[in-house]
Amino acid sequence: MTESAQAATGGTLQDGGTRRPALSPSRASDFKQCPLLYRFRAVDRLPETPTKAQVRGTVVHSVLERLFGLPTAERDPTQARALLQPAWEELLAQQPELGELFDGPDDPELAGWLESANALLDAYFELEDPQRLEPQACELRVETELDSGVLLRGFIDRVDVAPTGEIRLVDYKTGAAPREIGEAKAMFQMKFYALVLWRTRGEIPRQLLLMYLASKQRLAYTPDETELRRFERTLEAIWQAILRAGKTGDFRPNPSRLCDYCDHKPLCPAFDGTPPPYPGWPEPDPGPESVLDRAD
């Protein structure tokens, strides 16, 4: 997105056109999980190799977004399958390095991978009927500033608004990570979006809906005001802790079973690695969410 486009959509630009540091749900979760992981991702911005499952998630999200761009009567499994290949090719055009995940277009693994994406799309249709829905927005970029000055920023997969005005936030989960590992993180993300929506629209979403496509499960949750106020204080505390660590470079490793999913284990002192020298707190922006973050 260009800077002028950011301004047009409510992005906050500092004098000179630079983006202000903001907290996204992915980076806030990173810091909670492991401050050093946050540093590697948001401060050092070390490259990570996306897995096939992550890229599949990105493509499936893209197909579901396109699906809601079709006339209502055309939103069926056949059309969804037809959207898959173009969505993959478009992502590949944007990020040609993703082609290295496969051994060329004739790699049988590519066909199997596309079929597994189709299976997730088929599962989606078992969870709801998109012909009965008219979302207000898909892949909505949201941003708000809390009273404390913390800037929150992220993307919501889908926003539904009932005729009565009640808001529902929807998030598709396509990841291969076990649900019990991902669920707390997913709820954190949804509360983050509920808070941003509340602060920007003045209304607390009636429902937060997680749709786990791989296991064909829906998890619905109703946030309340007390909880969101508490969550707001949690985010402010996380941001203050990030700023404190950012000043000194003291981002400590916090080993857990999630280390198995960490690309930076070889650089981690908890596993006898040595991190690169601290590059200093990034100004002005510690890093936006990527499309892969949004495909968890």
Ligand code: SF4
């Ligand atoms: S390996 Fe574990 S402790 Fe080390 S940076 Fe990654 S998540 Fe943190």
